[in-house]
Amino acid sequence: MTDQPGTTDAAPSGPFDPPGIVWQRVSLRLVSARLLTLGLWLVVPAVAGGVVAVLTSTPWVWIAPAVLVIMMVVAVLLVPRQVRAMGYAERDDDLLIRKGIMFRSLVVVPYGRMQYVDVEAGPVARRFRIAQVQLHTASPGTDATIDGLEPSEAERLRDRLASRGEARLAGL
Amino acid sequence: MSDLTPTDPIRTDPSPTDPSPTDPSSTDPTPPEPAPLVWHRVHPVTPVVRGWTVIAVLFVIVGQQTVNGLPEGDNLLEGDRWWQILLGILAIGLVGLAYSALAWRMTTYAIDDESVRLHQGVLFRQQRKARLDRLQAVDIVQPLVARLFGLAELKLEVAGGADSGIKLGFLKEAQAQRLRNELLALAAGIRVGGPAPGASASPDVEGTPGGVAPGDGVDASDTLALVAPEAPEQPITTVPPGRLVLSLLRSGATIGLVLGLLLLVGLVIGTRELSVLFTAFPAVLGFGGYLFSRFTREFNFRSALSPDGIRLRHGLLETRSQTIPPGRVQAIRLTQGLLWRGPDWWRVDVNVAGYTLSADGSDSNSVLLPVGTREEALTAVWLVLPDLGADDPLAVLDEGMTGLDAGEYFTAAPRRTRILDPVAWRRNGFAVTDRALLLRRGRLLRRLEVVPHERTQSLGLQQGPWQRRLRVATFTVHSTPGPVIPTVQHLDEADAGLLMDTQARRAREARAHAAPEQWMRTDAAARPEPADG
Structure with a gap:
């Protein structure tokens, strides 16, 4: 992405930022709320997948929990920026x-x-x-x-x- | 049939919430108190007509199951089972008939100056009141069985999502027509039974709608309706059956059907297995069914113009006569498939609030012209938008229908978007007139969408990552539910941003000057009753 990680705003330009508009932000607590909801949906299956992988001790079973963990990491990185862009x-x-x-x-x-x-x-x-x-x-x-x-x-x-x-x- | 059980109007007291004090007729000296509501029943043959559909549906289900089961060698109708199934269907049909009879008994309707009320339901009672000034369209529908009895159903569409309108059915055909005329007159703001405030038309409208003599059965509403003569109409377009057949043959569905059949034949020859035929049979049936239903729905299509609005009549088995009052069309779309180019045929669809797709599973109501020449399509647009707000409306529409790239009127998508849309990028574009926004797209399937400014609901702008890189965006006008979804892709960011801003302003200004909902009233007369709801 071209955005600098430092900017709190996604810095939209052009047609998405009409001149003379003062944007109201939404509460940053939405980040926690969204992450919690997402976490409930991702963590539980990830843990379950991990348990199954440990029990069966076959390496490829780890793929499912790994994918879920990657999704979680992406979400943790993305959601705050998404919320700030609203x-x-x-x-x-x-x-x-x-x-x-x-x-x-x-x-x-x-x-x-x-x-x-x-x-x-x-x-x-x-x-x-x-x-x-x-x-x-x-x-x-x-x-x-x-x-x-x-x-x-x-x-x-x-x-x-x-x-x-x-x-x-x-x-x- | 109707003489067997004469329907007496049921009198009830008007509900306490009845005529509002703003009713202009209450200021007249003559009727000091509004007449009590007269409740009518629908025609007594209704249960038979409705009960028959239950049996028909069951037969269709059994037939489908049989056809679908054939490949597995599982014939539902084998041996003794067929008469058991037949008996079952008959029994269910009888129960359905009994229930329909009960439902008929519980269904009553009444009409006053401002609304139509309908009470129905056996177990769950429903009372519905539809305001006439919110009327979006009136249809008279005659299913095949109803036609045999000379009956018709009156459908009043209000903008309230799926299943929000009022269905009065079944009525005698003539009665349904008179009722429609009366409702349209009332909705137009012509007050029957008193001096019509500000109404310029129909000086011959006389009579008292509420004061009907009791005891004359079905005819009660006849006298009620006689006061509103049918508005004169002027025929505009007729679609000959031959052209409809040819247009369907040249449609995408037919091409799919032919390709599918060829594939099927190839498969059968290749695998030498006839069972492939059975597996594919339902799919072929589906395509064929689609074509057949389009043929029957759009058969004998005629459009006409009357002061009440646009009249559309069509249908082979089930006939439908639609009236769309002025200003009720929210968006127009002209389309031309690849094979329609030779004869230069166009199809015109419209969005009308209340004609939701899910209402009866088809969008046949929203067709303004199933197939027509360019002139007929232009006429159809003119019916809806008599004034396009351009000096040379034909040139604007012409550019929208077949034009490529930026022209005299259209702003086109930039050349750099050819990566995103290699086929149709030259078509993507928009034009703005004083009255409407025109969006064009599609090269193989040409489309032109026209939205009057005052009918814009809201505006949207989207941009994906690729679009962002190319500095383009997709512009959407949100319209009421219907076949037309006006949108144009890959506009230059600057154009899109400007359009977004100016279109919001134009829509606001157009709404401020929009015609009153009650189209026969003058602006001054409509003012005392503030628009509400």
Whole structure:
């Protein structure tokens, strides 16, 4: 990757960083939450695979746990950068959501197009005091999800989006 | 048949949440209180028509199982088993009929100035109310069996995802049509039974929809409907059956079918095993079934224009008559396959909110023109977007349909993207007019997607690692669910960024000036009732 490891931001340029936009970051606790969830999915099979490998003592059985461990290492390296690359910005008439480093995406959702807003927090997310806000338009293609928000920020965003949506409401 | 059990309208008191105080008719001196809702039942033959489908489905399942089991030498219909299966099907059919009869008994509907209500369900009661100003399309559907009885089903589509509309069925054909006309008139903002506020059209609309004399059975809604005459319509396009057959023969599915058959013959000759035929039979059946269903669905396709919107009629076995009111089309797509180039045929699909793909497993509802000449395709676009917002709309569309590289109107993907898309990179491009965004792509299968600015839901921009290296990005317009997914790949970063920014602004401005949902009302008349929901 061309990014310097030192930059906290993925430093997007060009079309993914429109001029005059101040990006709001999401909470860094999302890193821990994501790693924990991933870990649960990876560590358990890795340990199980390791046990099987020790018991059977055939070398090629080690491949499975090794792959899982490599995946974990990659995740530990990648997830923090992914989380730092996430951002959202409230403009006067629309909400911008940006994410991704390798595969970057930017979504512009006009407030008036919003049909409803979801606020979600699973058990892991609640443990880390973060919540997820998702905007829904009439289009299933709109992938407008902001993960890793402080609960108070999630509530503020929800109310703000709802009120702005009402003010600018259009039909379909 | 209908005289055997006359259906009395069931009277109930209006629910407390009934007509809102903003109803303009309540300001009139004549009706001090809104008339109570009149509940109607659908036609009593309905259970028979519905119950028959259960039997048909069972037969199809048994048939499929038999065909699929043949290669293993496992014939379901062997020996004595066939009449046991037949008896079972009959028994299930009878149970289905009884249940349908009960369901018919429990199904009632009512119509007032603002909404349609439907109560249904035997075990799980469902009460549904659809607002007429949210009406996206009205279809009259006649399955084959219903046609034998002269019945039709009325489908009201609202934008609420799969299975969100209201189905009134079955009704007598004429009754369904009158009901459709009335609903469209109401949805258009023409108030029946009082001076229509701001309505310029239909001065001959008179009568009171609520005040129906009780006890005249099915005809109750006839008098109700008589007040709204059918809007005059002007035929636009007819697709002759011959052309439809030829177009299907030149379609990708046919090519696949022929290739598959050739492969099959080759395999049989090569291996000298006939059992290969049986294994491949379901696949061939699938392809053939697809072609056949497209033929029957798009047979005798006619489109017309009326003040109520676009009228589409099609179908061989099951006929469908669709009405899409003005401004309900969210996106348009023109496509041309490789073998359609000779005769210069095009297919036009549209996105209409409420016509979800999963509604009945097919996207036949979303076809504006199954196959037509270039002129007919352009006319179809014009039906939806009378004003493209360009000085020379034909030139713009022409460039979008067949053009390559950057032209007078289109901005194309840069030359460096030929590595990412070696075949079609010259086609990838977009154009912006005052009213719509045009995205073109595909060289073997040419596509042109048109999205009116005010119908843009949200915008997306994606970039993968290769695209990043080449400084290009993929631009997407999110539209309501449907066959059209407007997107254009590998635009120059600068172009894409600018498009993203300006398109968001254009969409906002277009929405601010968009026509009212109730298309017959003038802007001033629509104002007292704020757009909501």
